[in-house]
Amino acid sequence: MGETRHTKVLIIGSGPAGYTAGVYASRAMLNPILVQGIQPGGQLTTTTEVENWPGDTHVQGPDLMVRMEEHAKAMGTEIISDYIQSLDLSKRPFTAEGDSGTTYTADAVILATGAQAKWLGLASEEALKGFGVSACATCDGFFYRGKEIVVVGGGNTAVEEALFLTNFATKVTLVHRRDSLRAEKIMQDRLFKNPKIEFVWDHEIADVVGEPGGAGVTGVKARHVETGEITEIPCAGFFVAIGHAPASELVKDQLETHMGGYVVTKPDSTETSIPGVFAAGDITDHVYRQAVTSAGMGCMAALEAERFLAAEEGDAQPQASVYAATVDAAE
Numbered sequence: 001m002g003e004t005r006h007t008k009v010l011i012i013g014s015g016p017a018g019y020t021a022g023v024y025a026s027r028a029m030l031n032p033i034l035v036q037g038i039q040p041g042g043q044l045t046t047t048t049e050v051e052n053w054p055g056d057t058h059v060q061g062p063d064l065m066v067r068m069e070e071h072a073k074a075m076g077t078e079i080i081s082d083y084i085q086s087l088d089l090s091k092r093p094f095t096a097e098g099d100s101g102t103t104y105t106a107d108a109v110i111l112a113t114g115a116q117a118k119w120l121g122l123a124s125e126e127a128l129k130g131f132g133v134s135a136c137a138t139c140d141g142f143f144y145r146g147k148e149i150v151v152v153g154g155g156n157t158a159v160e161e162a163l164f165l166t167n168f169a170t171k172v173t174l175v176h177r178r179d180s181l182r183a184e185k186i187m188q189d190r191l192f193k194n195p196k197i198e199f200v201w202d203h204e205i206a207d208v209v210g211e212p213g214g215a216g217v218t219g220v221k222a223r224h225v226e227t228g229e230i231t232e233i234p235c236a237g238f239f240v241a242i243g244h245a246p247a248s249e250l251v252k253d254q255l256e257t258h259m260g261g262y263v264v265t266k267p268d269s270t271e272t273s274i275p276g277v278f279a280a281g282d283i284t285d286h287v288y289r290q291a292v293t294s295a296g297m298g299c300m301a302a303l304e305a306e307r308f309l310a311a312e313e314g315d316a317q318p319q320a321s322v323y324a325a326t327v328d329a330a331e
Helices: 016-027 042-046 061-075 123-127 137-144 156-165 185-193 291-312 322-330
Strands: 004-012 033-035 078-080 084-088 094-098 103-111 115-117 148-152 171-175 197-200 203-211 216-224 230-234 237-240 244-246 277-279
Touching (some): 004 094, 016 033, 016 103, 016 291, 123 203, 137 156, 148 156, 156 185, 156 237, 171 203, 203 230, 216 237
Parallel strands (some): 004 033, 004 103, 171 197
Antiparallel strands (some): 094 103, 216 230
């Protein structure tokens, strides 16, 4: 039997939303517990250059997340390396079961589990994962030094992956089902100026060619979206960069969701359909999906959790000064 831990605020997830929630909940003297999950630091740990984090012209994603974790710890957040495998929101205190065997009970929960990479859903893609198929350039790009690589996608993720992979590959072919990209213009400019990158427009990936456990990926088959004509593109690595889906499996049958699994929150709030449960970051944000907006929502969630708990205890105002200080600063 594992131990049972109780906390006023349980934060599930450790990206910008989770760590920021930890900072603010700690300042409110709520003594939060933060459970990191499978990927401590979230998606930014698989990103190289981050150029849109205020105050840092250039910062490495993993370095930024280490700093956030240290900040949350310094404020008093208890950070635990565990994975929440089930969460019961049917009654309070809420109950979460950790993969370690520990049971966590909480008066309020902040969900900050983020999002996970989407896949194409091809049988060959699944069979060749780990044998040349990847969704993380920073994790696996080094293995393709001096080789040719194919990336599929047309948004910021695809452009970032393609640009990063030019550090290793002799050629990177970007396959996109449309005739233009959806990525930010500044990133597109860098992409088009890079001599190592070639483009295959109006095509989708029909199949991944290779041998699991043997030669691995040897190429992909791209199908023209109008004519159906198949073109085989030789490559040693295939990177899927078609976006992310919210990691809401824990709550999909308990909280109101929409847009393919994003947790619904009240307007201008992080409150969910269950009082005492708050959602912040990519698990609820299907519009912006930025580190800075996730951090902002983490702040909101902690402040709202503080107010919720204060009201539960019969105090109309938050017991700590953090909310008042925030309002004063805004004025």
